[in-house]
Amino acid sequence: MFTSKKKLQLIDYQDSYYYRKQRNKRRNKWLKLSLLVLVIIVLVFIFAPFAQSNPFYLEKKVTNENALIQGPQLVFDHPNPTMRATLPIDIEANIEINGLVAYVEIKQTFINPHGIALEGKYQFPLPENSAVKQLIIKVADKEIIGEIMEKKAAKALYQKAKRQGKKASLLEQHRPNLFTNKIANIPAQSIVVVTLKFIMPVSFVEGKFNLTLPLAMTKRYQPKSSSQLSNYSADEHPEPLYSHSKQLHALSYPSTKSSSFASGRVVARSQSSINIALNSGIPITAIFSNSHKIKARALNSTQNDYLISLNKTHVVSNKSFNLSWQLLASSQPQVTSFTQEVLGEYYTLLTFFPPKTEAAKVIARDIIFIIDTSGSMQGSSMKQAKASLQLAVLQLNNKDSFNIIAFDDETEILFSTTQMASAQNIKNALQFIDDLSADGGTQMYRPLSNALMMKKNEMQSQKAIRQIVFITDGAVANEFELMQLLNTAQGSFRLYTVGIGAAPNGYFMKKAAQFGRGSYVFIQNQDEVQHKMSNFMTKISQPAISNIKLTFDSQVHQQVDVYPQKIPDLYFGEPLQIALKSQLPITSIQLAGETVSAPWYQQLIINDSPSSKGISSLWARRKIESLLDSLVVGANKDKVRAQVIATSLNHQIISPYTSFIAIEKQPERSSLLAKNNLSAVDKSQRNAIQAHESLMVTIPKTSIGWQLHLLIGIALLLLAKVGDFTHLAHSCFKKVSRYEKHR
């Protein structure tokens, strides 16, 4: 550009200057115009959403008001939004913990603090993986009972209530982990008592047990107009149902007598309490609550039976209740058992606790990695998958043999048979992984069957376990086919799945691992690769006990239903639960398996222990799961359905074929206990509500974020333009001054 300008300068100074100016002007005009248009377009793009979204803010807030619910609450249909939500004034929780199962019964007392009768909505944030067994709501003159019923029956009942012109349009379950139920017409100043029974799992991580219950509760209820309240009480009831605040304080924690106090009537007396019967089955220590002050009393000297209650001087505060306890470490695997008798059948839960990790005892493995390189893995998923695989390969030790299969719609194999993990082979493998790129379709059947059939390296010992590690996002269409392949595959192998990316197909991952007697791990982003993958590889390299077998006295126990039917291995840091059903109480079980160094054997004697709640529910849950899985293998659909419904109703555990339905009815003084009586259910009903089974869905990333890049690009363009201007101005100034001088 410069040279050309100079040339022009030499030929005809004045002319060229003029032309240049003109040219510059023209160019500037064009550039300016295009830039202007671009800027306007971009600005419109960026600001249009701003302009649109403003007016909706209010509405969003209203619908979003109950986004974060920490504990049970009753939301009134009050005209003033700020006065809607109320927390319970009283909570009474009775929890029975058996090993890793908690049976929870929570009684919450709410009050309608308003001077008018209102409609309310009861909400309870259910802990993850919990199952509601029963719900009872008592309001002044009515009772709502929620139970599990067959879907058809529930629907018919619901329709009937609707036809009778009752408020049945209240099908209400926006968020599945939030248990909700509508209560119509709660009289002013009246009391609502909600009893909820559910079972939930206790989490166990590295020897530490943890239980968290959402029990947020309001401070003592202080009516603003206590005189009005007492007036009301005095008018309506000879004995005030709910007395004013002074009396309330006096009555706080009236010890155990309170139950007789409240004889026959439900009264909110703020006797908030949490009582826990903790029966761990094995010695534990360090019972502690992060959230509340508790008292733990040992019931015997074996360190496994405790009674825990809240410290009386401590008020239930406005947060979730948290309890943790610690396993007394042992060098041997430990097995606990709990038994429950239901209708003449005996349910036993065996929980295996792994020993404390011993380092450097590793089994020899014949391990095959399958990596998905299909188009759906493109981008960050592929990066994570490659990083995971590289990490896994580097963690192999010299006793292991391995191979890698990469597949999209074609299959690519590193070695023809598995090879020992020598330095050279690992180097080759890393190179192979490095060259992988994501493209094409997904044909999963062939690589999987390849891996199942592949020959073992001759140098590998006979004992080495075949492990298949499947790294994929699980975007497959033929899930059932794959499961069938896994289910019918011969030989002893373990399949592990590594789910990659923001939205791996969780169902496939879990089920494939279950059919392959292995386990699974999910890696959501790059930061997790290192940590999760190395933990996972360590875990699968050292099962604490593998090939677990249970043997019963076959003469006494003709038929024992064991779930899961394919017993997985016990890994370090993870307990294993097995649920059994038998016709007669089981008194002894022989347990056999293999540890790294030697065979493992244990005779488990089960004493006549008191019945433990929740065990049969757990067994039923496992049975339903197993029945549904059998559909995959081609079981008769109707038969399975009938069995699932029967199990579900017997044990009051929700299934795909049953619903949780809550029906309101007027109390019948004569037959309060006739809640199972269908005729009682038939009379009644102002509303019916269903609750549902819920599944977790992985949330994908849903923004591209292109606007920012565009903005930066435009800023740069502008900057260049500005530079252009200054440059021009500078050169013009120079020219002009030179021109002046020339003159």
Add this chain to the structure above:
Amino acid sequence: MKSIVKKSLLITGSLLCLHASWLPAKALLSQKLISYSWHQTIDLQQKIKPWPWADTYPIAELSFLRLNKSIVVLNGSDPTTLAFSAGAIAPFNQTSSTQAFVVAGHRDSHFSFLNEVFMKDIISLADKHGRSQLYQVEAIDIIDAATGELPVLADESSLVLITCYPFTNISNTGTFTDNNNERYVITAKLL
């Protein structure tokens, strides 16, 4: 020297602009192909990929009656699929009247109009047999997606639409801020 700086600024600027407009452009252009393959899917009653190397296929069409907008939903919710259109998340990718149907889409391309959806709006979902079901918006929630998972009622006939929130945020989650982990979730019930 200056001209080099200027040129490099110009080049990087225009490259960035190009790069930024690549995804939305792709999103826009592919719509043609996708809607063509969707019509073919209905006509021929089989899975038709929008382009031969695609890893997905159209499974349903959402129409927002009040907004006069419609979008073809692809199967799957991996980033590649979402770059082209809204995608149904497995296992809720079956258009049946007894199961939930969950769709995710980019807030800055296909699902940018979701913030114009109001309560009680009617959404129609057409399946590949040409049948359509009507849903009514029952809830609009903004949820924290930090856990990466959203619970969905498995056995209820509902339609769940997911996109990023806030709509007006310019940057992406991964690039600059880590705290916009919010999702805009619209739940509609079968009528």
